[in-house]
Amino acid sequence: AQRVTQPEKLLSVFKGAPVELKCNYSYSGSPELFWYVQYSRQRLQLLLRHISRESIKGFTADLNKGETSFHLKKPFAQEEDSAMYYCALIGSNYKLTFGKGTLLTVNP
Amino acid sequence: KAGVTQTPRYLIKTRGQQVTLSCSPISGHRSVSWYQQTPGQGLQFLFEYFSETQRNKGNFPGRFSGRQFSNSRSEMNVSTLELGDSALYLCASSFLSVAGVAGELFFGEGSRLTVL
Numbered sequence: 001a002q003r004v005t006q007p008e009k010l011l012s013v014f015k016g017a018p019v020e021l022k023c024n025y026s027y028s029g030s031p032e033l034f035w036y037v038q039y040s041r042q043r044l045q046l047l048l049r050h051i052s053r054e055s056i057k058g059f060t061a062d063l064n065k066g067e068t069s070f071h072l073k074k075p076f077a078q079e080e081d082s083a084m085y086y087c088a089l090i091g092s093n094y095k096l097t098f099g100k101g102t103l104l105t106v107n108p
Numbered sequence: 109k110a111g112v113t114q115t116p117r118y119l120i121k122t123r124g125q126q127v128t129l130s131c132s133p134i135s136g137h138r139s140v141s142w143y144q145q146t147p148g149q150g151l152q153f154l155f156e157y158f159s160e161t162q163r164n165k166g167n168f169p170g171r172f173s174g175r176q177f178s179n180s181r182s183e184m185n186v187s188t189l190e191l192g193d194s195a196l197y198l199c200a201s202s203f204l205s206v207a208g209v210a211g212e213l214f215f216g217e218g219s220r221l222t223v224l
Contacts, residue, residue, distance in 0.1 A: 094163070095164055
């Protein structure tokens with residue numbers, strides 16, 4: 001069975017500090033991994049996906065198959081980054097599995 | 109272009125009743141998938157429809173069903189409602205199937221169901 005674990009329900013950092021949201025997955029094959037974000041009073045939306053290797057809003061995420069991780073990182077957090085972040089995986093069964101999310105708060 | 113539209117936004121039902129939720133995808137999108145969001149379980153995949161065919165189904169009982177029409181609009185139905193069905197039900201659309209490409213899902217605002 002595929003599983004996505006986000007060990008931190010809450011994460012609080014100060015503006016300008018580095019931030020890392022952890023995501024670990026359990027899957028035997030080669031998954032497709034994503035980060036989705038939900039800002040206050042907005043819809044859930046795609047932040048980035050590992051296959052495109054993009055940097056969106058300063059965020060990057062590297063797939064580490066050895067550690068089965070896909071941590072989301074940003075070197076300098078901004079207040080507008082405060083949101084709920086979900087890590088998600090698609091496996092060979094083509095079902096999208098989400099982690100339970102991490103609420104990031106960036107303090108001024 | 110208009111985003112994913114879900115109706116109704118809020119509804120209250122009692123145990124044993126049934127409910128139908130509607131989702132209108134972004135124009136041109138043929139895939140519609142449904143998710144249940146609860147504080148305890150987070151986001152859980154219900155099912156996906158692509159070109160009127162159910163492509164995939166999550167681990168939910170048979171009381172949860174859905175369908176997709178030729179215009180790509182989708183409905184999901186929950187029969188014999190239980191208290192535990194109280195949740196935010198999210199619909200997402202994409203141009204290609206979730207199964208076909210690791211693409212972007214566009215989510216609606218959700219339908220919040222309360223079962224009393």
